[in-house]
Amino acid sequence: MSGSFHLTVLNYLEDYDNRLNTFEVNPDWDNPILEISIHSRLALVNQLEELMRILPPYEDPRMTLQRGVVDDTSESYRLELITNGISTELVGKIIENGSAQIQNHCLDHPEITRDLIKQFAENGITKKVKNKANTKLKSKRWR
Incomplete structure (x- = not known):
């Protein structure tokens, strides 16, 4: 088995839709925070836990x-x-x-x-x- 897990961490931008009165969540694919490839499932879980601990909350730069x-x-x-x-x-x-x-x-x-x-x-x-x-x-x- 030579497979691996690919992890891409993205910020999401919220856009309000007046017609549906809901929020649409659009991923910001142009600016990923992190992209990694890990072979071990346990290493992936450890990496995700570490990211949840260290990543700051995202602040929308738009006015x-x-x-x-x-x-x-x-x-x-x-x-x-x-x-x-x-x-x-x-x-x-x-x-x-x-x-x-x-x-x-x-x-x-x-x-x-x-x-x-x-x-x-x-x-x-x-x-x-x-x-x-x-x-x-x-x-x-x-x-």
Whole structure:
């Protein structure tokens, strides 16, 4: 017997289906967490137990309104932020149309400048965003 067990560990993305009022679970086949091939059944069980112990819970990177419902506007800004980096035009659009979630995400971007943080401090959508921006401005790095 030369068979083996193939184990692929995937994250699942939830999408809400309005028509059926249910959640569809779609595996993320493009980004597997782990792929292994094991010959022993006991080694497979040990590997699965170890993975259950060490793997962190999956956090959906998409901008969502609620579980499984993607905020299309904020998600498009997040994808633009990933592909093109942060810019004053993008920050202007995010302040004008974006949700508090994408504004917080922007404030955590490593390439953000002091002027962009000031824009969030003055024009942030919520008090939480404004406070986070003001806290960043008061920190030693941004003085």
